Amino acid sequence: MTQETRIAVFRPDDERLAEAVELLEALGADPIADPMLAVEPTGASPRADGDYTILTSKTGVELARAEGWTPSGTVCAIGDRTARALREAGYDVDLIPEEFSSVGLVRALDGEVAGARVEVARSDHGSPVLTEGLNDAGAFVHETVLYRLVRPPESGVSVERAAAGELEGALFTSSLTVEHFLAATDERDLREEAIAGLSTAVVGAIGEPTRATAEREGIAVDAVPENADFEELACGVVERAAPSYRE
Known part of the structure; x- marks a missing residue:
């Protein structure tokens, strides 16, 4: 895998995001950190x-x-x-x-x-x-x-990357991360373009409720881990997004 495997991650900007970025880097991916939740x-x-x-x-x-x-x-x-x-x-x-x-x-x-x-x-x-x-x-x-x-007011960098076709994967960890991602697309008037960009990426959802929310809004979900576990979600999406998997 190369550093061109860009994976958007939406966890809150605390130790959860830091751990997610560290995991994705260890898997050989390029994390696109875009916190969609704040407490x-x-x-x-x-x-x-x-x-x-x-x-x-x-x-x-x-x-x-x-x-x-x-x-x-x-x-x-x-x-x-x-x-x-x-x-x-x-x-x-x-x-x-x-x-x-x-x-x-x-x-x-x-x-x-x-x-x-x-x-x-x-x-x-x-x-x-x-x-x-x-x-x-x-x-x-x-x-x-x-x-x-x-939703943090500064969120949305992943929307622009998705709309430009610059994401190979995305990790939605709750229905609310899906909803906030879409709210950020609407702020930028990029909903159609961002959803189209995700259609060429590997989209992961942490569980069935998150998958249902995403698919109801037109986001196709490619991977749902057997257990509602972030590491399992990330590993599954990164593996499928890797160039060697797609070849």
């Missing part, structure tokens, strides 16, 4: 009287800890990254679903939470699948928004 804390803290408390992200854990949150009951984490953040913050982790998703957590708790108070602490773009599924399981669900996810 705006609300200053809220999870309720401390739940029978179950669910954290869905490392960011949420860090913000809860900063607000002095003390957990009660069973603490649940969606995914190893969130669980690791909880432990590093000094909290116990009682449950991690086998499938790292809202659906997986609902399945893990189904039959256990009827009549229980369940606190869900996450961003303002959390999937309703989690809260609705818990409600259907008989839980009394309360949701606390710990942070909002917004």
